[in-house]
Amino acid sequence: MDSTSAAVAGAVTFVWLGMVLGISFLEAPLKFRAPGVTIPIGLGIGRIVFRALNIAEAVLAVAVIAAVATGGPSTAVVVLTAAAVAVLFGQLAFIRPGLNKRSNAVLAGEDPALRRSRAHLYYVAAEIVKVLLLVALGSAVLAAA
Template identity: 85%
Template sequence: MHSTSAAVAGAVTFLWLGMVLAISFLEAPLKFRAPGVTIPIGLGIGRMVFRALNLAEAVLAVAVVAAVATGGPSAAVVTLTAIAVAVLAGQLGVVRPRLNRRSDAVLAGEDPALHRSRAHLYYVALEVVKVLALLALGCVVLAG
């Protein structure tokens, strides 16, 4: 990749990675351990935080794609970019709507233990895949 495109792609990729790690793997699990945070309050906070994170991710994904597209990327860079963007698209288009329906039900008073949803597990698994893809992408573009 051209040096400017690689620098931009690397910087934006690592910014995206840092945001995902901070929110998905620190904020999300810790908020439910804070004193006085009930499941409905935690869900309400989580929905707002993840809505903002996902919007930021979409913007960062566009920036990464643009930087990669203008830089004469290798096949590895194209593949890793495609994986990260596809995972985000899957999270936003498939998993998040299921999570929203589930949190709507809990916020409406349904007992959270009544019907367990696997959507959260799918989202976390996709987050792990996305983190690995972003880490590899950032390393590959900066290694040149």
Template identity: 70%
Template structure:
């Protein structure tokens, strides 16, 4: 892997990783503990934040993909890049739509305990896979 591609790819990967850790594992759970934040308010904030996060992630994914594609990477780097990008695509295209439908129902007054959804658990599980793949990818790119 050439040094410029590795440096750019590594930097973008670690920025992406930092954003996911900060939003998904710090901001999202803590916002519901803030005084005065009800479930509908938290959901409304969360939808805006995750829409912005996913847009930023998509841009960073493009930067990482281009950097890896132009850098003659090894198979592990390619595999980790694919894992991170595919997980993000699944989150956006498959998991977020049911989460949005559920939050629409809660925001329109439905009791959140009335219908439990596993989509949130799938999203979190995919976040863990993405974090592990981004951490490994960033380390490999920085070592290149």
């Protein structure tokens, strides 16, 4: 992979990784521990934050794809890029709609205990997989420089 494309892909990948770690693994769980933050307030904040994160992730994914595509990547880099993008797509297309449905119900006044959902667990599992893929991808593109 040429050094410029590798540097861009590595930088963008690690920015993406940092955003996922900061939002999904710090902000999201901590917000519910803040004094006065109820479940409806936390869900309302979370929906806004995750919508912004997912838009940023989509932009960063496109930037990584462009940098990788123009840099003469190895097969490993192509596979890791495709896998990270696929996980993001899966989250947006298949998991987020279920989470939105549940949060809509809670925000409409339903008891959250009545609307238990595995979608949150699937989202967290996908985030963990995505983090591992992004670490591997960032390392692979920088090693290829």
